[in-house]
Amino acid sequence: MDFSTVNREFCAKTAGGDFGRLPDKPAVSGRGRRKRKNRYWGSVLFYKHLILGMTALAILLPLFGLTGMVYKYTCLKAEYQGLLRRANALCTAEAAEKDNKISEIGRKIKEELSVWTEGVGKIPFQVNTEDWNYILVNDWNPLPASYKFQLDVLEDGHQVDYRIAEDLGEMLSDAEAEGLEPLVCSAYRSYERQADLFNSSVEELMEQGMTYREAYYKTHEQVAIVNYSEHHTGLAVDIVGKNHQMLDERQGRTKEAQWLAQNCSRYGFILRYPKGKEKITGIEYESWHFRYVGRDAAQFITKNDLTLEEFLKIAKIQQKTGR
Numbered sequence: 001m002d003f004s005t006v007n008r009e010f011c012a013k014t015a016g017g018d019f020g021r022l023p024d025k026p027a028v029s030g031r032g033r034r035k036r037k038n039r040y041w042g043s044v045l046f047y048k049h050l051i052l053g054m055t056a057l058a059i060l061l062p063l064f065g066l067t068g069m070v071y072k073y074t075c076l077k078a079e080y081q082g083l084l085r086r087a088n089a090l091c092t093a094e095a096a097e098k099d100n101k102i103s104e105i106g107r108k109i110k111e112e113l114s115v116w117t118e119g120v121g122k123i124p125f126q127v128n129t130e131d132w133n134y135i136l137v138n139d140w141n142p143l144p145a146s147y148k149f150q151l152d153v154l155e156d157g158h159q160v161d162y163r164i165a166e167d168l169g170e171m172l173s174d175a176e177a178e179g180l181e182p183l184v185c186s187a188y189r190s191y192e193r194q195a196d197l198f199n200s201s202v203e204e205l206m207e208q209g210m211t212y213r214e215a216y217y218k219t220h221e222q223v224a225i226v227n228y229s230e231h232h233t234g235l236a237v238d239i240v241g242k243n244h245q246m247l248d249e250r251q252g253r254t255k256e257a258q259w260l261a262q263n264c265s266r267y268g269f270i271l272r273y274p275k276g277k278e279k280i281t282g283i284e285y286e287s288w289h290f291r292y293v294g295r296d297a298a299q300f301i302t303k304n305d306l307t308l309e310e311f312l313k314i315a316k317i318q319q320k321t322g323r
């Protein structure tokens with residue numbers, strides 16, 4: 001018996017097919033799949049996929065980054081523009097507030113000045129505050145280096161600006177004609193003379209026991225520091241009575257001082273440092289110090305109880321407003 005034939009027949013029967021033909025697709029077991037998978041890792045296909053993936057990432061990542069940056073930039077720009085608008089609005093509001101305050105202050109000053117100047121009255125003659133006879137020299141206004149003038153020598157040896165010599169002479173003559181004995185004790189002073197005066201007063205006060213600082217300030221109450229004295233202009237004179245030549249309070253009670261205070265304006269002079277105006281002039285009351293400003297100005301200043309500082313302020317307002 002041919003067993004090979006038997007087996008073949010048996011097998012064919014049991015398998016339901018021809019023994020000689022192998023099934024087309026044998027079923028793949030789990031182990032087989034793992035083998036195929038293992039074959040993918042490291043295969044050409046794997047590397048293909050890897051390269052493709054990497055390329056895609058290399059393109060997409062910068063794109064995402066760029067999109068993010070553009071988005072961020074847009075947000076920041078919008079925020080910046082918002083801030084800018086707010087800052088502009090604040091600046092505008094602040095400027096408007098300042099303008100309001102300034103105009104309010106300006107209005108008040110104008111009101112005060114108009115009340116003040118109207119109380120005094122309009123200066124009834126033309127004033128050019130740049131004219132030589134209106135030159136202002138005080139603690140806040142030194143004599144400008146450009147100020148030039150010529151001196152005239154008086155009979156007693158004192159010097160004054162030649163333009164005031166005639167009026168001064170007339171005033172002194174008229175006072176003498178009234179039986180008075182006025183005496184010019186100081187007129188034009190050079191810077192050196194002013195420095196000597198100031199320093200000797202400081203030294204004298206220090207000898208009396210004051211410190212240098214105390215002596216300096218005490219002296220400064222009555223003697224101007226160099227370059228800040230009206231005596232440098234040649235337009236100021238100190239006049240005392242022959243019988244009392246001290247520059248003190250009693251000097252104001254002499255007949256000469258009283259006559260000069262009442263009449264000096266007729267000759268173009270003013271009592272430059274009146275009582276009660278110390279804060280404006282910066283100098284204590286001096287009954288002996290007279291300053292030439294011209295006849296019109298002197299009469300206006302005396303009549304309205306002004307100082308030269310106040311007169312010039314009014315004149316400047318009038319010059320500006322054309323009133």
Ligand SMILES: [Zn+2]
Binds near residue numbers: 186231238288289290
């Ligand atoms: Zn003086």
